Structure formats: structure tokens, C-alpha cells
Amino acid sequence: xxxxxxxxxxxxxxxxxxxxxxxxxxxxxxxxxxxxxxxxxxxxxxxxxxxxxxxxxxxxxxxxxxxxxxxxxxxxxxxxxxxxxxxxxxxxxxxxxxxxxxxxxxxxxxxx
Numbered sequence: 291x292x293x294x295x296x297x298x299x300x301x302x303x304x305x306x307x308x309x310x311x312x313x314x315x316x317x318x319x320x321x322x323x324x325x326x327x328x329x330x331x332x333x334x335x336x337x338x339x340x341x342x343x344x345x346x347x348x349x350x351x352x353x354x355x356x357x358x359x360x361x362x363x364x365x366x367x368x369x370x371x372x373x374x375x376x377x378x379x380x381x382x383x384x385x386x387x388x389x390x391x392x393x394x395x396x397x398x399x400x401x402x
Contacts, residue, residue, distance in 0.1 A: 309361050310354070313344040 314320035315336035322340040323330040332338035337349045341359070350358065393399035 307357050307361060310350070310358050311344040312341045312350075312358060312362075313347070315340050315342050316347065 315322075315333060317335040318324050318333035318340060320340040322333055322336065322338045324333050325331075333340070335349060336342050337352060337355065339349075339355055339359070341355065342349055349355075388398070391398070
């Protein structure tokens with residue numbers, strides 16, 4: 291018996307929540323509200339979330355929607371952390387990047 295086949299689940303909840311493909315709601319265009327006559331109204335097409343299932347265009351149940359938005363938020367936070375996780379400059383480039391206030395109006399002068 292193959293190891294992958296032996297590990298396959300036959301019933302019960304999934305081990306990990308799968309990320310669904312989401313699309314912006316076509317009615318509210320991802321804003322979660324639609325313009326009423328006098329005030330904004332919650333969009334009923336997407337349960338006031340701005341997101342629908344990409345395949346069907348239907349609103350997700352609230353339990354699934356919360357999980358999917360959390361997965362997307364965590365992925366976005368990881369990408370932001372990778373972008374901001376840069377090594378500070380050292381050596382000659384560190385002095386080049388810092389403001390030495392020797393330029394016009396107290397700006398940085400690099401001698402270039």
C-alpha cells in the first residue's frame with residue numbers, strides 16, 4: 291500500500307482549511323455596501339463582505355468567509371513581513387544612506 295494512500299482521509303473535517311478562490315462582489319464591487327436612496331445599505335449579494343466565490347459568484351457562508359479572510363490576511367501579513375525584513379546597511383553604504391545635514395537646507399550631502 292502506498293504511503294500517500296494510507297494517509298488519505300475518508301471522513302471527517304479536513305486537516306487544513308483550503309484556500310478558496312474569491313472574487314470581488316459584482317454588485318458592490320468589493321465595497322460591501324451599495325448606495326440606497328438616502329444612505330448606504332449592506333450588500334445582500336455578498337453578505338456585506340465584498341467577496342464571493344469566484345466559481346459560482348455566490349456569497350460564502352459566514353463561517354467559511356471568516357476562515358477565508360483570515361487565511362488571506364495571514365498571507366498578506368507574511369508578504370509584508372518579508373518586504374520589511376531587510377538587512378540594515380553597513381559599511382560605507384550606511385553613511386551614504388544617513389542624513390549628515392551637510393547639504394543645502396540641512397539635507398543629505400553625499401559628495402556626488
